[in-house]
Amino acid sequence: MTTPKTPATVLDGEALAARLRREMAAQVAGLRACGIAPKMVTVLVGDDPASATYIGRKHADCVEVGIEAIDLRLPSDTTTEALLERIAAVNADPAIHGLMVQLPLPDQIDEIRVMTAVSPAKDIDGLHPQNLGLLMAGKPGLLPCTPAAILALLQDNAFPLAGRRVAIIGRGQLVGRPLAMLLSAKGIDATVTLLHSGSRDIAEDVRRADIVIAALGQPSFVTADMVKPGAAVVGVGISYGTDGSMVSDVAADVTDVAGWVTPPQGSVGALTRAMLLRNLLQIAAA
Known part of the structure; x- marks a missing residue:
């Protein structure tokens, strides 16, 4: 007689993410009590529906946790240079702790130039070559x-x-x-x-x-x-x-x-x- 297989355990990332958000909400409250208001910027170029949905979910998470998030939307014909100017302004703003540029970008934009333009210190995606290099070196940061x-x-x-x-x-x-x-x-x-x-x-x-x-x-x-x-x-x-x-x-x-x-x-x-x-x-x- 064959013994029935035990059902596979579901790797439930949704439940874990919800628990982490609760923990981060407490952390945000602690930072605010110390005069630190965590703030981030997301950049979406164009109107890709999947990207827009994902950005929306990120902002909903920020609301839940108590993080201020700026939703920067740019038209699909934005040039590389125009996007780099926006990134430079965010990099220079000491009140903003993190920046992420939603991928993929429109074809006319130089993705490598854009991703390397984000300050490694504000690279919340963890994809800047400097942060990936630290991971390679065994000294991971972001x-x-x-x-x-x-x-x-x-x-x-x-x-x-x-x-x-x-x-x-x-x-x-x-x-x-x-x-x-x-x-x-x-x-x-x-x-x-x-x-x-x-x-x-x-x-x-x-x-x-x-x-x-x-x-x-x-x-x-x-x-x-x-x-x-x-x-x-x-x-x-x-x-x-x-x-x-x-x-x-x-x-x-x-x-x-x-x-x-x-x-x-x-x-x-x-x-x-x-x-x-x-x-x-x-x-x-x-």
Whole structure:
């Protein structure tokens, strides 16, 4: 007689993010009692609906926590130089602790120039080359938000990381590459394989992994037959179906095999926003 499999534990980033926001609200109150009013600026160029929705959620989080946030919207035909002028003004304002520019930017804007123009000291996204370089050097300061969110999610669920095999699918600069650096850092000590379009046999590498992180934006890419029984599976990338619905990189049948798995939507995104606020408060409290 076959013993029924225990249902996979849901890696609930929404619940963790809500708890972190409550903790940060108390921290903000403490800072305000000391005369420090945490303040940030978000910049959105153009009218991409997904970006506008995400910015709206960030501002809602700020309201909940008690952080002042300025929502700077610029037209889609904004030039690189015009955007750089706005960034320079925020960098120079001592009352503003943090700045983030929502990606992607319109094609005419030089994304690298923009991201390097943000002051590393106000880089709440944690994506400035200086902050990524500190992570590479083993002296992290402001962490990139989505990698930090994934680490927090695994640690909150007491999933052991030291010595465990991690397969990261996707080598993008926002998630894959910085996450590989973070999880392999001394003190975390995971054994990381970074998979990408040039990898020979992604499925074989994924099957060996104790932790699978899918960050490629291909619907239902990770399927049950690719997952080691009992593994933790984190879906980061999303794409959109023909009806406009969001689809995870992780197929629904993965829950039949995995020991831990993120829900189809929301989990990592909510925590990513929480990490953005955590970076801001780190700056404000310094």
